[in-house]
Amino acid sequence: NAGVTQTPKFQVLKTGQSMTLQCAQDMNHNSMYWYRQDPGMGLRLIYYSASEGTTDKGEVPNGYNVSRLNKREFSLRLESAAPSQTSVYFCASIPGAGGNRGAHDEQFFGPGTRLTVL
Amino acid sequence: GDSVTQMEGPVTLSEEAFLTINCTYTATGYPSLFWYVQYPGEGLQLLLKATKADDKGSNKGFEATYRKETTSFHLEKGSAQVSDSAVYFCALRTDSWGKLQFGAGTQVVVTP
Numbered sequence: 001n002a003g004v005t006q007t008p009k010f011q012v013l014k015t016g017q018s019m020t021l022q023c024a025q026d027m028n029h030n031s032m033y034w035y036r037q038d039p040g041m042g043l044r045l046i047y048y049s050a051s052e053g054t055t056d057k058g059e060v061p062n063g064y065n066v067s068r069l070n071k072r073e074f075s076l077r078l079e080s081a082a083p084s085q086t087s088v089y090f091c092a093s094i095p096g097a098g099g100n101r102g103a104h105d106e107q108f109f110g111p112g113t114r115l116t117v118l
Numbered sequence: 119g120d121s122v123t124q125m126e127g128p129v130t131l132s133e134e135a136f137l138t139i140n141c142t143y144t145a146t147g148y149p150s151l152f153w154y155v156q157y158p159g160e161g162l163q164l165l166l167k168a169t170k171a172d173d174k175g176s177n178k179g180f181e182a183t184y185r186k187e188t189t190s191f192h193l194e195k196g197s198a199q200v201s202d203s204a205v206y207f208c209a210l211r212t213d214s215w216g217k218l219q220f221g222a223g224t225q226v227v228v229t230p
Contacts, residue, residue: 004161031215031216033216033217033218035220040222041222042122042207042220042221042222042223043162043207043218043220044220045217045218048215048216048217050215050216056215058217090161090162092162094216096216105216106152106164106167107162107164107216107218109154109161109162109163110161111159111160111161112160112161
């Protein structure tokens, strides 16, 4: 049981390049999330998926797209990377699919992807 | 909107000293409150949580009490250890979709 896994661990891009960050969980969780972590700002939600086949915007969605490929996988795509997207990206998941239970579920986090855009 | 405010770090203290990190929040609903910890080079792990007013969460010697009257959820540990050196995040959740609102994080450094 690996929990939440993310690839790659590190990536350097040039401005304008595209890439996809991969996230997978093997806990049969319903909801998945993408956050970015920046110094002094904590973690901010980019997108989330409350269940397979659905995605919704979070606090900072501009410049990103997501795909909930199946119940296990939730990918984050940067179509045209910008230096402002230099950050550490975390994927997380919870068992719940919304409703009261989702309010109390613990979020399980992956180890993160450190992205630098030059 | 909802927000979380934590004391700024870094907080530096000696081993066995009392550790406290202040956290206050603003929320329109009745949030669940969480403390997450991030060790160097790792993702976040849940440390403790409280789901309603006056609940006390506890884990690994850490405690925090959900104070609705002061909108606070301060983290405390009676005797800090070097292994407690990490970044601590206070967070709240008000909706049923599991979305978390995080504070900026507080780095704690415990020296031998």
